[in-house]
Amino acid sequence: MFGKILIANRGEIALRVLRACKELGIATVAVHSTADEDAMHVRLADESVCIGPPPARDSYLNIPQILAACEITGADAVHPGYGFLSENARFAEILEAHKVAFIGPSAEHIRIMGDKIEAKKTAERLGIPIVPGSDGGVANEIAARKIAAEVGYPVLIKAAAGGGGKGMKVARTPDELPDAFATARAEARASFGDDALYVEKYLGKPRHIEIQVLGDGKNSGVHLGERDCSLQRRHQKVWEEGPSPVIDEEARSRIGGVVADAVGSLGYSGAGTVEFLFENGEFYFIEMNTRLQVEHPVTEAITGIDLVNEQIRIAAGRGISFGQDAVTFEGHAIECRINAEDPRTFAASPGRIANYHPPGGLGVRVDSAVYQGYRIPPFYDSLIGKLIVHGRDRTECMMRLRRALDEFVIDGIRTTIPLFRDLVVDEEIVAGQYDIHWLEKRLSASVDAHGRTG
Ligand code: ADP
Numbered sequence: 001m002f003g004k005i006l007i008a009n010r011g012e013i014a015l016r017v018l019r020a021c022k023e024l025g026i027a028t029v030a031v032h033s034t035a036d037e038d039a040m041h042v043r044l045a046d047e048s049v050c051i052g053p054p055p056a057r058d059s060y061l062n063i064p065q066i067l068a069a070c071e072i073t074g075a076d077a078v079h080p081g082y083g084f085l086s087e088n089a090r091f092a093e094i095l096e097a098h099k100v101a102f103i104g105p106s107a108e109h110i111r112i113m114g115d116k117i118e119a120k121k122t123a124e125r126l127g128i129p130i131v132p133g134s135d136g137g138v139a140n141e142i143a144a145r146k147i148a149a150e151v152g153y154p155v156l157i158k159a160a161a162g163g164g165g166k167g168m169k170v171a172r173t174p175d176e177l178p179d180a181f182a183t184a185r186a187e188a189r190a191s192f193g194d195d196a197l198y199v200e201k202y203l204g205k206p207r208h209i210e211i212q213v214l215g216d217g218k219n220s221g222v223h224l225g226e227r228d229c230s231l232q233r234r235h236q237k238v239w240e241e242g243p244s245p246v247i248d249e250e251a252r253s254r255i256g257g258v259v260a261d262a263v264g265s266l267g268y269s270g271a272g273t274v275e276f277l278f279e280n281g282e283f284y285f286i287e288m289n290t291r292l293q294v295e296h297p298v299t300e301a302i303t304g305i306d307l308v309n310e311q312i313r314i315a316a317g318r319g320i321s322f323g324q325d326a327v328t329f330e331g332h333a334i335e336c337r338i339n340a341e342d343p344r345t346f347a348a349s350p351g352r353i354a355n356y357h358p359p360g361g362l363g364v365r366v367d368s369a370v371y372q373g374y375r376i377p378p379f380y381d382s383l384i385g386k387l388i389v390h391g392r393d394r395t396e397c398m399m400r401l402r403r404a405l406d407e408f409v410i411d412g413i414r415t416t417i418p419l420f421r422d423l424v425v426d427e428e429i430v431a432g433q434y435d436i437h438w439l440e441k442r443l444s445a446s447v448d449a450h451g452r453t454g
Pocket residue numbers: 131156162163164165166200201202203204206208232235275277286287436
């Protein structure tokens with residue numbers, strides 16, 4: 001097992017990883033920017049190293065500094081969390097060259113899945129159902145038009161290097177195609193420095209269903225069921241739950257089995273998430289994330305399995321601690337992403353937390369790194385915490401979520417808590433009837449009702 005793990009991240013996920021290390025008896029090193037000197041992960045780690053000024057490119061994305069921090073502290077492994085360097089193949093390679101383990105898959109697998117065109121080809125080869133569309137990239141608008149005519153409108157133009165919902169444009173008719181193509185290309189170039197595009201059939205009312213997997217790096221994989229992440233704003237997840245209200249046991253074990261076998265035959269190592277759109281009973285692969293996801297606690301709640309502990313074990317060559325037969329699903333879990341944002345305009349709301357009181361009680365988990373008096377720096381993501389609630393069934397879970405949201409106090413800044421208080425009592429949400437467009441529609445309806453400036 002590793003002796004000391006450096007956590008190359010910040011915020012709630014740095015704390016999450018730190019907790020797993022402590023429970024395994026592994027020493028921890030926190031790295032931080034000058035803006036995060038007072039951060040919780042810095043306070044709780046055994047050692048900490050300042051790696052640069054506030055902008056992420058100078059600190060949390062600064063590979064030479066992180067490598068130097070490994071050398072100074074003698075860390076023998078790095079956990080990248082999510083975001084930042086977690087899907088950077090070069091980072092994984094550089095660590096390996098310096099005899100520091102990267103807690104995640106091989107650089108090769110990160111690279112394949114990081115290129116969505118490659119990822120889709122690989123998925124198809126492994127027997128995973130994909131969204132109909134171009135067989136690889138489309139070089140220009142004429143090629144895109146040809147594919148669109150074949151698969152039928154509407155279509156989605158997507159960036160091969162895409163992430164965070166960027167570089168993605170819908171063309172509903174042939175007339176809309178030139179604009180969609182040009183905008184997607186410009187956005188892809190600006191955001192990723194790579195303007196390779198591909199075309200996909202745009203599904204009208206799908207749900208976003210993702211399968212959590214673990215691979216042992218040899219030839220076997222297990223799946224831990226699905227999470228339903230259909231409630232999204234600008235293609236970003238807002239609320240995640242498991243099991244999905246629309247997936248039955250048969251569908252779960254069928255798609256789970258396909259994904260676990262695929263991960264096994266790839267020789268994939270560590271945790272990963274295979275994302276699908278689900279419509280009319282069919283699954284369509286969209287991408288694979290080769291890291292821990294923000295919403296992993298949903299799976300932990302319903303399976304009782306510590307995913308970070310498994311990631312560390314696998315990276316240390318100890319394999320997965322259980323087999324597929326041992327995986328059982330109990331009850332229902334929902335996660336709400338608490339952002340430091342205005343709940344109506346979604347404008348960032350950094351600042352000092354004047355009052356903080358997280359909810360507690362049976363079945364309630366809060367993953368957050370904030371505290372009373374903490375000043376949220378304006379340099380990073382607006383996610384400040386996650387509320388995860390577990391109940392014996394969805395009804396109990398929803399009632400528990402309602403009361404947990406009532407208890408939650410974060411004063412001094414604006415947060416998305418009021419949005420969740422509305423969602424948890426919404427009839428359609430209570431009934432589990434929503435697709436990936438539901439939240440956007442709801443938000444624009446309430447803006448219209450309240451007046452755009454109100
Ligand atoms: P990113 O990596 O930018 O998050 P994804 O490919 O994972 O991009 O897609 C993000 C979201 O965009 C999905 O959850 C879904 O809401 C929407 N989306 C992606 N592909 C399609 C499609 N073919 N049809 C309809 N919606 C899609």
